[in-house]
Amino acid sequence: MDYLDFQLLLYVSQEQYEICRRFYEQVFSVQPFYGWDEGSEDRGVKYNLAGSKIVLLVQENPFPEYGPIHFQLRVPSLQEVYRRAKELGAVTQEPFFRPYGWHMFRMVDPARNHINIYTIPN
Numbered sequence: 001m002d003y004l005d006f007q008l009l010l011y012v013s014q015e016q017y018e019i020c021r022r023f024y025e026q027v028f029s030v031q032p033f034y035g036w037d038e039g040s041e042d043r044g045v046k047y048n049l050a051g052s053k054i055v056l057l058v059q060e061n062p063f064p065e066y067g068p069i070h071f072q073l074r075v076p077s078l079q080e081v082y083r084r085a086k087e088l089g090a091v092t093q094e095p096f097f098r099p100y101g102w103h104m105f106r107m108v109d110p111a112r113n114h115i116n117i118y119t120i121p122n
Helices: 014-027 078-087
Strands: 005-011 034-037 043-049 052-058 070-074 091-097 103-108 114-119
Touching: 014 043, 014 052, 078 091, 078 103, 078 114
Parallel strands: 005 052, 070 114
Antiparallel strands: 005 070, 034 043, 043 052, 091 103, 103 114
């Protein structure tokens, strides 16, 4: 299977956001290609880095019961990965559609790290 996108999600507090943003931009010499600011509780930026994306965001960590790593992976076929994850008992949220069009499900690895699997339907 050809995977289409990989994003590492870094949840930070409001107080950490600006210093972390400067850190990534200075250390890795990158500028965000996308960002949003819906207020102090919902803002973030995305960086291209080493063929993947780092997403720095201020939002309440929606999955505090999981491990410290959160990432999302775009796949060409949601059903194929979903079937395999379901067989392993890894699915934590059944497939659903996001308001902006992504079709996705959520799962965890054996260490309880959170993973979003998604596709963008045509």
